[in-house]
Amino acid sequence: MSRTVFCRKYQQDLEGLDTPPYPGPKGQDIFDNVSKKAWQEWMSHQTMLINEKRLNMMDMTARTYLSEQMEKFLSGEEYDAAEGYVPPSE
Numbered sequence: 001m002s003r004t005v006f007c008r009k010y011q012q013d014l015e016g017l018d019t020p021p022y023p024g025p026k027g028q029d030i031f032d033n034v035s036k037k038a039w040q041e042w043m044s045h046q047t048m049l050i051n052e053k054r055l056n057m058m059d060m061t062a063r064t065y066l067s068e069q070m071e072k073f074l075s076g077e078e079y080d081a082a083e084g085y086v087p088p089s090e
């Protein structure tokens with residue numbers, strides 16, 4: 001049986017992650033307060049930001065930027081999108 005959490009992004013009870021995504025308090029906070037759906041959406045958005053903005057993950061500035069964007073995304077605040085990105089039509 002899957003566990004549920006009250007998702008910070010969607011403000012409703014949804015399926016939670018199986019394990020914390022990071023070690024330490026930040027990972028535990030995400031594990032306790034972010035749904036699997038929101039985390040999977042963040043992972044896709046993060047990949048798009050890295051690719052479209054050509055972020056170098058060896059650069060501390062890029063990692064800090066992504067961390068800030070993750071906090072905004074998972075909290076339901078406004079976050080950066082890739083310029084010129086058009087989602088595929090269904």
